[in-house]
Amino acid sequence: MNYRGPSRVRVTHKPMPEIQHPSDAIVRVTRSCICGSDLHLYNGLVPDTRVGSTFGHEFIGVVEEIGSDVTKVKVGDTVLVPFNVACGECAFCKQGLYGNCHESNSQATAVGGIFGYSHTAGGFDGGQAEYVRVPYANVGPTVIPEGMDHDDALLLTDVVPTGYQAAEMGGIKTGDTVVVFGAGPVGIMAAKCAWLFGAGRVIVIDKLEYRLEFVRNYAQCEAYNYESVGDPVLFLKKTTDWFGADVCIDAVGADATGNALQTITGRKLMLQAGSATALHWAINSVKKGGIVSVVGVYGPTDNLVPIGNVLNKGLTIRANQASVKRLLPRLIEHIQAGRLDPKALITHRFPLEEAAEAYHIFSEKLDNCIKPVLIPPSARL
Amino acid sequence: MENTTNNYSHIKGWGIDADPTNEPTHPMKHYTGDDHKRLNWERPPLQPETVEILKSNERPNLSAVLGTSVPPTGLSGAIRRYAFKYSESSYGHWLPLLLADRVNVVEGLIDDLKQGHIPNIFAEKGWKADLKYNPKGLATKVLVTALATTAVLAYLRRKK
Numbered sequence: 001m002n003y004r005g006p007s008r009v010r011v012t013h014k015p016m017p018e019i020q021h022p023s024d025a026i027v028r029v030t031r032s033c034i035c036g037s038d039l040h041l042y043n044g045l046v047p048d049t050r051v052g053s054t055f056g057h058e059f060i061g062v063v064e065e066i067g068s069d070v071t072k073v074k075v076g077d078t079v080l081v082p083f084n085v086a087c088g089e090c091a092f093c094k095q096g097l098y099g100n101c102h103e104s105n106s107q108a109t110a111v112g113g114i115f116g117y118s119h120t121a122g123g124f125d126g127g128q129a130e131y132v133r134v135p136y137a138n139v140g141p142t143v144i145p146e147g148m149d150h151d152d153a154l155l156l157t158d159v160v161p162t163g164y165q166a167a168e169m170g171g172i173k174t175g176d177t178v179v180v181f182g183a184g185p186v187g188i189m190a191a192k193c194a195w196l197f198g199a200g201r202v203i204v205i206d207k208l209e210y211r212l213e214f215v216r217n218y219a220q221c222e223a224y225n226y227e228s229v230g231d232p233v234l235f236l237k238k239t240t241d242w243f244g245a246d247v248c249i250d251a252v253g254a255d256a257t258g259n260a261l262q263t264i265t266g267r268k269l270m271l272q273a274g275s276a277t278a279l280h281w282a283i284n285s286v287k288k289g290g291i292v293s294v295v296g297v298y299g300p301t302d303n304l305v306p307i308g309n310v311l312n313k314g315l316t317i318r319a320n321q322a323s324v325k326r327l328l329p330r331l332i333e334h335i336q337a338g339r340l341d342p343k344a345l346i347t348h349r350f351p352l353e354e355a356a357e358a359y360h361i362f363s364e365k366l367d368n369c370i371k372p373v374l375i376p377p378s379a380r381l
Numbered sequence: 382m383e384n385t386t387n388n389y390s391h392i393k394g395w396g397i398d399a400d401p402t403n404e405p406t407h408p409m410k411h412y413t414g415d416d417h418k419r420l421n422w423e424r425p426p427l428q429p430e431t432v433e434i435l436k437s438n439e440r441p442n443l444s445a446v447l448g449t450s451v452p453p454t455g456l457s458g459a460i461r462r463y464a465f466k467y468s469e470s471s472y473g474h475w476l477p478l479l480l481a482d483r484v485n486v487v488e489g490l491i492d493d494l495k496q497g498h499i500p501n502i503f504a505e506k507g508w509k510a511d512l513k514y515n516p517k518g519l520a521t522k523v524l525v526t527a528l529a530t531t532a533v534l535a536y537l538r539r540k541k
Contacts, residue, residue: 047475120478
């Protein structure tokens with residue numbers, strides 16, 4: 001498979017991959033998938049996707065050749081190959097963050113190496129090919145257990161673990177209502193796995209009827225077409241007693257439909273990280289204090305928090321307005337004990353009548369302003 | 382509207398992975414203290430750099446293994462080299478890379494023609510499948526393309 005430009009690929013002969021590192025294996029591919037994430041590449045949404053690249057990060061195959069350091073698999077083994085290229089030895093791999101390996105991608109630090117996923121993810125040719133070079137063959141490739149259906153094994157390279165982790169990252173508690181945006185393979189799997197974590201209700205939102213029907217049957221969940229429910233955020237609030245879901249999962253990413261402005265600016269003009277419609281809906285549909293889990297792929301952006309890198313780096317974001325009442329007793333103790341001195345922050349005092357100037361000074365960081373205080377006339381008497 | 386609350390008998394394995402200590406950070410990261418080892422782990426053998434590898438300026442060295450699928454070449458390669466002067470946090474990095482990708486597409490076409498291969502765009506775009514699964518859409522596409530081409534040609538002739 002040979003990428004030729006946005007929405008253009010063809011099949012060509014490429015040189016046979018070779019062992020280039022002692023930990024390499026050459027795998028003869030027996031099955032590979034096109035993943036929803038490949039469509040981001042295909043549509044030209046992922047920077048540094050070079051003409052001539054071969055995609056494919058979901059594949060299984062037979063080990064044909066091994067490098068001198070390879071001990072965990074041998075020639076002839078039938079293996080499933082996780083989509084991450086991971087060394088197993090760096091600080092991140094040691095902590096189980098195999099998706100964040102520091103020894104597999106010279107070309108970016110936010111994301112580890114991924115088979116067939118642009119030079120931003122290391123420039124490795126992928127498995128939509130006959131043969132593929134598999135670095136770190138002692139780490140990723142796993143011999144398919146005897147008796148396991150090879151199609152099941154194939155989906156273990158990405159879809160199943162990604163869907164499972166989407167649910168896992170939701171921190172689902174027993175009885176939680178979980179909403180999954182996107183009924184693609186990962187979204188379907190996330191919905192299925194949400195039950196394993198004890199969800200009390202699982203809802204999937206998509207727009208394609210056939211996918212909705214599939215996920216209803218496969219994941220035994222509720223599934224709704226956002227085009228027929230009107231505003232999906234409003235719908236989800238309404239159906240959760242006006243609270244919002246406990247957990248929302250974005251299993252869509254940059255290719256989302258459903259919002260014309262996002263489509264034009266994100267997908268067509270590529271002025272932002274792709275269309276962030278699903279992320280918007282997830283954030284706005286979750287309850288206060290809820291959890292949003294993101295496995296949808298997003299590109300770089302200059303006008304938004306780089307959400308793609310939040311995903312790629314496995315960051316944890318916790319956020320809220322302060323719950324003052326809860327904190328007050330402890331803080332009062334600190335101040336009374338002299339451990340905190342809040343008033344030291346006040347640098348400026350303005351008559352209330354000069355509020356406009358006060359705002360401007362504060363907003364423009366003029367006069368080393370840290371904390372302005374407005375004083376009404378009555379207080380100045 | 383179906384509400385499955387408190388009815389889990391039809392869900393095989395319901396709650397089997399429930400873990401009250403599962404906060405968002407917990408399952409992904411096995412804390413070992415290795416966070417603070419920084420770059421001091423024992424590095425695997427280093428793969429020889431046989432083709433040009435562009436390196437993020439946010440790391441001190443190349444990773445131990447390297448993807449060598451499509452080294453930078455031509456004008457797109459020059460643009461990519463320029464992009465890598467900027468960090469991943471800068472649009473000076475990403476915009477040139479996107480530009481290079483588009484330039485690279487044209488270079489790919491030129492390479493094809495140089496090698497005497499006329500790319501079959503219809504096939505490469507997979508439009509053949511439309512014949513079977515989306516004939517109406519294909520007809521619309523063809524019609525729109527034909528109309529646009531005719532309009533452009535008519536405009537050019539009129540100008541002459």
